[in-house]
Amino acid sequence: xxxxxxxxxxxxxxxxxxxxxxxxxxxxxxxxxxxxxxxxxxxxxxxxxxxxxxxxxxxxxxxxxxxxxxxxxxxxxxxxxxxxxxxxxxxxxxxxxxxxxxxxxxxxxxxxxxxxxxxxxxxxxxxxxxxxxxxxxxxxxxxxxxxxxxxxxxxxxxxxxxxxxxxxxxxxxxxxxxxxxxxxxxxxxxxxxxxxxxxxxxxxxxxxxxxxxxxxxxxxxxxxxxxxxxxxxxxxxxxxxxxxxxxxxxxxxxxxxxxxxxxxxxxxxxxxxxxxxxxxxxxxxxxxxxxxxxxxxxxxxxxxxxxxxxxxxxxxxxxxxxxxxxxxxxxxxxxxxxxxxxxxxxxxxxxxxxxxxxxxxxxxxxxxxxxxxxxxxxxxxxxxxxxxxxxxxxxxxxxxxxxxxxxxxxxxxxxxxxxxxxxxxxxxxxxxxxx
Amino acid sequence: xxxxxxxxxxxxxxxxxxxxxxxxxxxxxxxxxxxxxxxxxxxxxxxxxxxxxxxxxxxxxxxxxxxxxxxxxxxxxxxxxxxxxxxxxxxxxxxxxxxxxxxxxxxxxxxxxxxxxxxxxxxxxxxxxxxxxxxxxxxxxxxxxxxxxxxxxxxxxxxxxxxxxxxxxxxxxxxxxxxxxxxxxxxxxxxxxxxxxxxxxxxxxxxxxxxxxxxxxxxxxxxxxxxxxxxxxxxxxxxxxxxxxxxxxxxxxxxxxxxxxxxx
Numbered sequence: 001x002x003x004x005x006x007x008x009x010x011x012x013x014x015x016x017x018x019x020x021x022x023x024x025x026x027x028x029x030x031x032x033x034x035x036x037x038x039x040x041x042x043x044x045x046x047x048x049x050x051x052x053x054x055x056x057x058x059x060x061x062x063x064x065x066x067x068x069x070x071x072x073x074x075x076x077x078x079x080x081x082x083x084x085x086x087x088x089x090x091x092x093x094x095x096x097x098x099x100x101x102x103x104x105x106x107x108x109x110x111x112x113x114x115x116x117x118x119x120x121x122x123x124x125x126x127x128x129x130x131x132x133x134x135x136x137x138x139x140x141x142x143x144x145x146x147x148x149x150x151x152x153x154x155x156x157x158x159x160x161x162x163x164x165x166x167x168x169x170x171x172x173x174x175x176x177x178x179x180x181x182x183x184x185x186x187x188x189x190x191x192x193x194x195x196x197x198x199x200x201x202x203x204x205x206x207x208x209x210x211x212x213x214x215x216x217x218x219x220x221x222x223x224x225x226x227x228x229x230x231x232x233x234x235x236x237x238x239x240x241x242x243x244x245x246x247x248x249x250x251x252x253x254x255x256x257x258x259x260x261x262x263x264x265x266x267x268x269x270x271x272x273x274x275x276x277x278x279x280x281x282x283x284x285x286x287x288x289x290x291x292x293x294x295x296x297x298x299x300x301x302x303x304x305x306x307x308x309x310x311x312x313x314x315x316x317x318x319x320x321x322x323x324x325x326x327x328x329x330x331x332x333x334x335x336x337x338x339x340x341x342x343x344x345x346x347x348x349x350x351x352x353x354x355x356x357x358x359x360x361x362x363x364x365x366x367x368x369x370x371x372x373x374x375x376x377x378x379x380x381x382x383x384x385x386x387x388x389x390x391x392x393x394x395x396x397x398x399x400x401x402x403x404x405x406x407x408x409x410x411x412x413x414x415x416x417x418x419x420x421x422x423x424x425x426x427x428x429x430x431x432x433x434x435x
Numbered sequence: 436x437x438x439x440x441x442x443x444x445x446x447x448x449x450x451x452x453x454x455x456x457x458x459x460x461x462x463x464x465x466x467x468x469x470x471x472x473x474x475x476x477x478x479x480x481x482x483x484x485x486x487x488x489x490x491x492x493x494x495x496x497x498x499x500x501x502x503x504x505x506x507x508x509x510x511x512x513x514x515x516x517x518x519x520x521x522x523x524x525x526x527x528x529x530x531x532x533x534x535x536x537x538x539x540x541x542x543x544x545x546x547x548x549x550x551x552x553x554x555x556x557x558x559x560x561x562x563x564x565x566x567x568x569x570x571x572x573x574x575x576x577x578x579x580x581x582x583x584x585x586x587x588x589x590x591x592x593x594x595x596x597x598x599x600x601x602x603x604x605x606x607x608x609x610x611x612x613x614x615x616x617x618x619x620x621x622x623x624x625x626x627x628x629x630x631x632x633x634x635x636x637x638x639x640x641x642x643x644x645x646x647x648x649x650x651x652x653x654x655x656x657x658x659x660x661x662x663x664x665x666x667x668x669x670x671x672x673x674x675x676x677x678x679x680x681x682x683x684x685x686x687x688x689x690x691x692x693x694x695x696x697x698x699x
Binding site for chain 2: 247316318319320321322323324325326327328329332336337341
């Protein structure tokens with residue numbers, strides 16, 4: 001009793017020393033709060049800078065300058081025999097038609113050099129569009145109607161203001177005479193900016209104004225599909241076995257350590273493994289989403305296993321005991337109770353792993369998915385590229401117009417990621433149960 | 436030798452469980468030391484003793500829940516209805532269907548009340564169709580004294596009930612397998628006195644049809660509801676006796692010390 005009495009007398013809460021200590025504690029707490037807040041603010045500012053710069057640079061990729069011309073669909077040029085069959089229509093020289101239309105619009109252009117510049121106003125890819133238009137509607141032949149034609153990348157850049165009039169002519173890609181024609185067309189209301197549908201529906205191209213991301217998008221989808229099909233079941237089964245069934249001994253500890261290490265292996269190493277295993281040993285097709293997906297699956301597996309194990313471990317033992325005590329077998333207790341309860345965490349981990357795989361470039365470069373591929377892949381064994389590799393390729397291209405395409409593709413990739421994360425949140429909400 | 440004494444006292448009631456020289460090891464540590472105990476049929480047997488004395492370990496031997504613990508080894512002989520439950524041909528899944536268990540912390544599945552009770556009949560195939568399953572669920576809830584409170588909430592989550600209701604739901608869930616024996620591991624330790632009273636009332640009610648073994652920290656509870664009490668201390672059974680006799684005139688000094696609150 002006396003001991004506690006003495007102890008009580010020793011403690012005084014109102015001495016200067018104690019007050020100073022208390023004040024110091026509060027100061028430290030406030031400092032920590034301010035630091036935390038500033039960390040968040042810095043992160044947000046960086047995110048905002050990133051988004052503003054990408055969107056500011058990339059939104060023009062979604063619009064496209066067109067030039068409307070009165071084109072005479074001359075029967076003599078398209079189909080002199082009047083056969084109207086597919087082969088003839090396909091082989092006709094539509095370029096001549098466009099050139100005739102341009103000549104008619106600007107009758108005073110005569111020199112060879114100027115004519116070449118004049119024909120250069122219209123994209124080379126416009127010929128393709130034009131052909132598709134005639135093939136889909138052969139009745140146009142013999143008539144004259146105004147057609148919207150995609151402008152070339154230089155005109156497009158000029159129209160969007162990326163090429164300044166104030167620069168001296170030698171340093172400018174668009175020459176004075178082209179600007180004169182452009183102004184003339186604009187005063188005739190022939191210049192329009194429209195939504196760039198081709199950017200979302202077309203494959204890659206050497207011509208920036210007709211290059212699209214559909215090929216890369218489909219390639220990414222196929223690749224992710226393969227990654228998911230391979231890595232999710234294998235990862236889930238491994239996690240369940242290791243967490244619920246495997247005996248805890250040296251071998252399982254070794255396996256666990258190795259899985260954790262694999263999660264930290266640089267992705268390019270997986271690319272090399274992919275080359276060695278899938279291309280050189282298994283002789284799978286190069287540049288194919290199948291191989292890309294398998295390689296990325298190797299990379300994603302550790303992430304999925306670790307996430308799944310963590311969320312399986314988070315299910316309280318009382319649930320397992322409850323099931324076992326009712327006479328459920330181990331497997332029943334896992335599949336009826338533990339797995340449904342850990343599903344939100346497993347799915348979140350899986351989608352994080354897949355998001356990583358979606359943004360991965362290095363291992364895909366190793367297995368040849370960096371090729372220039374115009375066609376939109378029709379299956380997992382067709383040559384393809386993926387969104388981040390497409391961004392990489394475009395960022396490497398010299399044409400000014402690819403700058404906005406690059407940012408545009410980044411916006412699409414980010415949109416894809418946001419979409420996947422939204423799915424993760426929705427799934428978590430759907431499967432989450434209250435205790 | 437205490438067990439022998441017990442046999443002379445209890446030879447008029449049939450014992451449904453008989454444990455002989457049961458020892459349990461967690462790795463190197465010996466948690467139970469040659470415990471022998473006979474459990475009479477259709478009675479409530481209380482296991483009391485200070486924390487860490489092995490009473491829960493003993494309880495978990497009876498439905499082989501110790502099997503799920505890594506490094507746990509059980510020695511000795513336990514028979515239920517004369518059958519050795521640790522014999523190699525015995526399937527613990529069937530054993531656990533016969534010997535139900537209720538845990539210290541109510542652990543309903545995070546599913547509807549109906550699904551909680553229907554789970555075991557479903558996995559054991561006890562009901563041929565939906566109507567039979569409904570009957571089993573309702574009868575089990577009725578027996579657990581919960582039906583009146585939840586009959587309009589059958590599709591609500593079992594975790595939304597109050598603590599006492601959850602514990603009775605767990606009892607109903609155990610009853611749905613139609614076991615002969617129910618093990619209860621401190622079923623009231625997390626409940627308030629009113630909920631405890633309800634659960635105790637239920638336990639006494641269940642005695643008519645089931646053999647109940649209850650581990651409890653509350654001596655009053657043991658005294659109130661049990662017919663037979665075993666006092667565990669440091670992994671051994673110190674004393675077994677009729678509850679009334681054990682609480683009024685214990686043979687052993689340690690028992691006396693524990694029930695009068697001098698240690699434990």
